[in-house]
Amino acid sequence: MAKDKSSNNKKEKKAKQATPPSGFRIIWREIMHEPSARVALVVIIAILLFCFVGSLFLNKADITATDIMAANDPWGTPGHILGADDGGRDIFKLLIMGGRNSITIGISVTLISLVIGLIVGMFAGYFGGVIDNIVMRIVDFIQIMPQFPILIVLASVIPNYNAVTLVMMMTLFGWTGEARYYRSFVLAQRERDYVLASKTSGSTDLQIMFREVLPNISSMLIIDIVLMVAGNIGIETGLSFIGYGLPTTTPSLGTLIGYANDPVNVTTRPWLWLPAALLLLVISLSINYVGRALQKAADARQREA
Numbered sequence: 001m002a003k004d005k006s007s008n009n010k011k012e013k014k015a016k017q018a019t020p021p022s023g024f025r026i027i028w029r030e031i032m033h034e035p036s037a038r039v040a041l042v043v044i045i046a047i048l049l050f051c052f053v054g055s056l057f058l059n060k061a062d063i064t065a066t067d068i069m070a071a072n073d074p075w076g077t078p079g080h081i082l083g084a085d086d087g088g089r090d091i092f093k094l095l096i097m098g099g100r101n102s103i104t105i106g107i108s109v110t111l112i113s114l115v116i117g118l119i120v121g122m123f124a125g126y127f128g129g130v131i132d133n134i135v136m137r138i139v140d141f142i143q144i145m146p147q148f149p150i151l152i153v154l155a156s157v158i159p160n161y162n163a164v165t166l167v168m169m170m171t172l173f174g175w176t177g178e179a180r181y182y183r184s185f186v187l188a189q190r191e192r193d194y195v196l197a198s199k200t201s202g203s204t205d206l207q208i209m210f211r212e213v214l215p216n217i218s219s220m221l222i223i224d225i226v227l228m229v230a231g232n233i234g235i236e237t238g239l240s241f242i243g244y245g246l247p248t249t250t251p252s253l254g255t256l257i258g259y260a261n262d263p264v265n266v267t268t269r270p271w272l273w274l275p276a277a278l279l280l281l282v283i284s285l286s287i288n289y290v291g292r293a294l295q296k297a298a299d300a301r302q303r304e305a
Contacts, residue, residue, distance in 0.1 A: 027222065030297035037293035040286035047283060051099035063093045064249060075271040083271035085259065095275050098251035103283075105163060105246075106233035109170045110225055113232075116171070117178020118221075122209050124179065125186030132183070139176045147173045148239075155244040163246055170235060174228075181224065185217045223294045230287040237280055253280050 031037045067088030075083040075091070082091040124135040154169050155161060189195060190213070198208045233253075239245030240254025248255065256276035259265045265272050 027294060027297040031290065031293045034289075034293045034296075036289045040289035043282060043286045044290065047099065047279070047286070048103070051096055051103060054096040055100045058093055058096060060097070063097055063251065064089065072269060074269075082275050083269075085272055091256070091271060091275060094251045094256060095279065098253045098256050098276060099279055099283075101163065101246060101251060102233050102236055102240075102253040102280075103229075105167055105170075105236045106229045106231075108167045109174055109232040109236075110228040112167065112171045113174030113178055114221070114225060114228065116175035118182050120175065121179040121182030122186050122213065125183035126190050126205065126209050126213070128187070128190075135179070136183070139179050142173065142176045143180075145173075151239060152242075152244045155239070161247060163250060166236065166239070166245060170232065174232065178224070178228075182217065182220075185220060186213055189213050189216055219294075219297070223291060226287055226294060227291045230284050230291075233280070233283065 031041055067084070070077075070080065070084045070088035071086050073080045073084040073088075075081065077083060080090050080092070082095065084090055085094070120135060120139075124132045151169055151173075155166070158165055158169075186209075194212060195208055198212050203212070236245055236252065237254035237257065240252040241258045243258070245254050246252045253276045257273050257280070259269070259272035260277070
């Protein structure tokens with residue numbers, strides 16, 4: 001009996017060693033292996049809790065309400081931890097709502113652009129030929145257009161401009177890079193043995209693309225999503241900074257940093273713009289460190305697959 005148990009344990013160990021670890025296990029291992037990635041992940045979670053959970057306890061009407069008696073209160077003032085702006089609005093509350101709005105827009109643009117770009121890129125890369133040429137020429141045409149000037153013009157002429165409008169505008173350009181990115185991966189996968197075997201077994205093209213090819217590029221999806229969120233947050237912040245992003249009545253990291261346009265605020269009222277600038281910097285650096293760990297995880301998965 002003891003011999004049978006020991007042999008069974010050896011077989012189980014061999015089976016575990018033969019089975020490659022899942023993608024999420026590799027990602028978690030790489031993040032835990034990197035001290036900078038661990039810290040960055042904790043920071044990202046803390047920022048998300050700060051912005052999204054904190055906003056649940058705030059009333060939007062109170063945030064945007066003006067209080068002339070509290071105008072330009074410096075940080076540390078009772079009732080205003082980070083001070084107040086020239087309208088008496090609390091910077092701490094504006095930072096919570098502004099961070100939530102900027103992150104939400106960054107995630108929304110990323111997901112919509114990802115879905116469109118992934119579908120278009122997979123079809124172009126899988127079918128190739130005329131379809132690929134037509135799709136890529138459309139992508140090339142959109143990519144050579146000046147993104148920021150067009151977004152500024154659209155923001156100026158579109159009536160009833162709001163956050164949803166901004167997301168749609170940013171998506172007009174965001175999906176093209178995704179389409180080209182995933183097309184390159186699908187081109188490398190479509191001649192693999194597993195794809196040819198699926199065709200021989202009678203699987204349809206859609207089944208092969210979404211059931212066979214898509215799981216093999218899933219690690220790239222995770223990396224791309226993380227890095228795209230940071231880029232789209234930066235685009236939204238830049239547009240809001242110059243006054244063509246979110247409406248002035250909607251808080252954003254860009255609108256808060258926009259206080260730095262006034263030289264007086266830069267030199268004598270840093271509490272107006274510095275917290276938002278630091279929050280944006282921390283978000284970008286943290287996402288970058290986590291993205292590097294995810295890149296290593298993708299490479300490790302390819303080695304162990």
